[in-house]
Amino acid sequence: MNFFTEIGQYFLFLRLTFRKPQKWSVFWRILLLEMYQIGIGSLAVVALIATFMGAVTTIQTANQLLTPSDMFPTQLIPKFVVGTVVSTSSILELAPTITCLVLAGKIGANIASEIGNKKISEQIDAYEVMGINSASFVALPKIVAGLIMIPSLIIVANFLLMYGGVLATKFTSALTYDDLILGARLVFHPEYVRIMMIKGFIFAFLITSLSAFQGYYTEGGALEVGEAGTRAVTRICVFILFFDLIIAQIFLGL
Amino acid sequence: MIEVIGLNKSFNDRQILFDIHAQFVSGKPNLVIGASGSGKSVLFKCLVGLLIPESGQILYENHDFLSMPYDDKLKLRKQIGMLFQNNALFDSLTVEENVEFPLKMFSSMSAQERKHRVNECLSMVNLVNSNHKFPAEISGGMKKRVGIARAIALNGKYLFCDEPNSGLDPLTSRVIDDLISQLTADLHMTTVVNSHDMKTVKDIGEHIIFIYQGKKWWEGSKSEIDEARLSNPELNAFFQASF
Numbered sequence: 001m002n003f004f005t006e007i008g009q010y011f012l013f014l015r016l017t018f019r020k021p022q023k024w025s026v027f028w029r030i031l032l033l034e035m036y037q038i039g040i041g042s043l044a045v046v047a048l049i050a051t052f053m054g055a056v057t058t059i060q061t062a063n064q065l066l067t068p069s070d071m072f073p074t075q076l077i078p079k080f081v082v083g084t085v086v087s088t089s090s091i092l093e094l095a096p097t098i099t100c101l102v103l104a105g106k107i108g109a110n111i112a113s114e115i116g117n118k119k120i121s122e123q124i125d126a127y128e129v130m131g132i133n134s135a136s137f138v139a140l141p142k143i144v145a146g147l148i149m150i151p152s153l154i155i156v157a158n159f160l161l162m163y164g165g166v167l168a169t170k171f172t173s174a175l176t177y178d179d180l181i182l183g184a185r186l187v188f189h190p191e192y193v194r195i196m197m198i199k200g201f202i203f204a205f206l207i208t209s210l211s212a213f214q215g216y217y218t219e220g221g222a223l224e225v226g227e228a229g230t231r232a233v234t235r236i237c238v239f240i241l242f243f244d245l246i247i248a249q250i251f252l253g254l
Numbered sequence: 255m256i257e258v259i260g261l262n263k264s265f266n267d268r269q270i271l272f273d274i275h276a277q278f279v280s281g282k283p284n285l286v287i288g289a290s291g292s293g294k295s296v297l298f299k300c301l302v303g304l305l306i307p308e309s310g311q312i313l314y315e316n317h318d319f320l321s322m323p324y325d326d327k328l329k330l331r332k333q334i335g336m337l338f339q340n341n342a343l344f345d346s347l348t349v350e351e352n353v354e355f356p357l358k359m360f361s362s363m364s365a366q367e368r369k370h371r372v373n374e375c376l377s378m379v380n381l382v383n384s385n386h387k388f389p390a391e392i393s394g395g396m397k398k399r400v401g402i403a404r405a406i407a408l409n410g411k412y413l414f415c416d417e418p419n420s421g422l423d424p425l426t427s428r429v430i431d432d433l434i435s436q437l438t439a440d441l442h443m444t445t446v447v448n449s450h451d452m453k454t455v456k457d458i459g460e461h462i463i464f465i466y467q468g469k470k471w472w473e474g475s476k477s478e479i480d481e482a483r484l485s486n487p488e489l490n491a492f493f494q495a496s497f
């Protein structure tokens with residue numbers, strides 16, 4: 001399958017998926033289950049990564065900016081600058097993008113192999129024969145759940161990134177809690193939060209829809225299910241980075 | 255009634271079905287027999303719309319299934335129950351939930367009524383005390399029976415059974431055969447059964463279609479088959495190999 005037929009097939013798949021659920025009561029129940037799996041299921045890994053990443057970013061930024069060098073004598077750079085760098089990079093990049101790259105591996109592979117397994121064991125066919133729009137039935141709750149939970153996880157990640165930064169200040173004398181928070185407050189801009197959320201929704205859609213797509217068109221056996229999972233993750237990562245660049249250029253490009 | 259006209263199906267230039275013409279009547283089981291790989295399952299999947307043939311028509315009460323809009327297809331499919339060759343049970347649902355699933359999706363029954371119907375269907379296929387097991391926890395024959403129970407749960411007009419009694423013991427096989435023929439007569443369903451089992455043919459073969467290498471080779475009833483064997487070596491070979 002070449003690139004363009006795949007894109008075409010992807011949009012046809014989306015058209016099949018975005019249809020009114022045949023039975024709302026069943027849809028809500030599945031949606032709640034998916035929200036639990038996507039949201040609560042990924043909370044621990046997101047929390048862990050965000051906290052560590054926040055600490056590491058703070059330590060490294062402080063090290064770069066506050067180490068005396070010939071070019072920039074330390075006195076020239078106020079300490080709170082570390083806080084501005086950490087907080088803006090968290091909001092704009094670390095919280096949405098890195099979190100979603102991690103979730104691509106976790107949620108994306110999971111969705112692709114779950115749907116792929118349904119496909120090869122003819123469960124998808126069974127839905128179709130019953131008169132159920134199988135694409136919509138298996139993919140729509142996952143996509144909607146992703147659109148709700150992934151941006152929420154990103155918000156959590158953002159707080160924990162700052163929390164990681166705060167933790168890091170406890171281990172260094174070069175930077176205090178007040179420096180960090182002052183810096184973060186100085187540059188805080190509601191526009192940045194908007195960009196973070198736009199990224200979150202777009203990435204959430206990419207993660208869930210691309211993985212569902214890869215799973216839904218799996219042919220063959222267990223081996224192919226595994227391949228669908230891998231393919232989904234690579235596709236998602238590439239597209240996340242691509243859209244990351246586009247969004248950065250649109251909203252922040254000079 | 256289902257009518258198949260001039261059906262051709264191939265996969266990547268390899269033709270599987272050649273110009274199939276057939277009529278599946280209501281009220282008595284229609285049997286499709288043939289050797290492994292002759293294209294029976296492919297024919298079934300074409301009939302229910304899971305595979306799109308290159309040419310031909312499939313008429314459900316004179317409405318062409320292939321040229322129907324998607325939403326009409328969905329509507330028609332609510333009338334179709336199918337037992338897949340490898341069951342296709344929903345592996346995240348229990349036995350009970352599998353049978354309940356079509357009821358949940360398409361009926362307005364209350365939970366109580368659904369439970370009643372589920373137990374009714376499960377007892378029809380002689381499967382009791384397994385309600386809360388998952389498909390991975392039951393035997394092959396039990397899966398078959400869950401598949402049949404799920405296919406008949408909604409009381410549809412059409413029933414397709416792809417090898418309903420492969421993997422069943424002879425006794426349960428007969429029970430399933432009788433069940434299928436009983437349901438077909440009682441509910442005046444159009445039933446298409448695909449089988450290897452000559453006992454099934456002898457038992458409920460009111461209308462038999464023999465597929466040989468993707469072509470319809472012979473058509474008739476169980477009372478005609480003995481005579482037809484004399485002049486039809488392929489049918490005879492298939493028949494004799496079964497005993």
Ligand SMILES: Nc1ncnc2c1ncn2[C@@H]1O[C@H](COP(=O)(O)OP(=O)(O)OP(=O)(O)O)[C@@H](O)[C@H]1O
Nearest residue numbers: 265270288289290291292293294295296297339450
């Ligand atoms: N999706 C597919 N892609 C390519 N070839 C296929 C596909 N499905 C079936 N075939 C081929 O079609 C032929 C007929 O297969 P089919 O499953 O209909 O056989 P069958 O008559 O049901 O056999 P059995 O009694 O063993 O179930 C086989 O040679 C098979 O390789």
Ligand SMILES: [Mg+2]
Nearest residue numbers: 294295339416
């Ligand atoms: Mg078969």
